Amino acid sequence: MAIVSRKVSDLTGEEGAETDFAQVVVRQHPKLDQPKALDILVTELSSFKDIGDLVILEIKMPYGDSREAYVRVADFNKAAPDMDEVLKNARGTRGRLPGTRMA
Template sequence: MAIVSKKISDLTGAEGTDNEFAAVVVRQYPGMDQPKALDVLVPELGQFKDVSDDLVILEVTMPDNSRRDVYVKLADFKKVAPNMDEIVKKARGTRGRVPGTRVGNGS
């Protein structure tokens, strides 16, 4: 007697070998409280329309230090200010020193 294991797609139930699968992690979904992993055949990935080129991801930190990610269509983000490209380009980075500050005690 032998034990046979097989891998099937969580999306379609189609069978495949390990090297035919991609691991897909769903990080956010309505009603979901933790990330979930799906096994998906590589050709099935084409069913997911990638909108990342038209998406702006914002991390918002509130005064109480609570954080959340906000996903905005690029076109809607650019409507907030007429010169949004320039505003983002000139914004300070999140790493390193704030522009205009000096290292040390200033002497």
């Protein structure tokens, strides 16, 4: 007796070889409370149209809540007269704050 393993698409149920599949992680969706992984044939990826031209923001509120926001680049750039300069001068998210020293 032999055990046969086969892989099928979570979208269509079509069968394929392991190398025919991509893993797509759904990180946020109104019907989900946690990320979910889908196995999808590479040929099926074209059904997901990339919006592109987006800025992904993580917004951390002072009382601890955080959320992600997705904004078109053009709208994001309108928030400041020279957004390129604002971003260039912004502090990084890793390491110490600029101007701080170890005592």
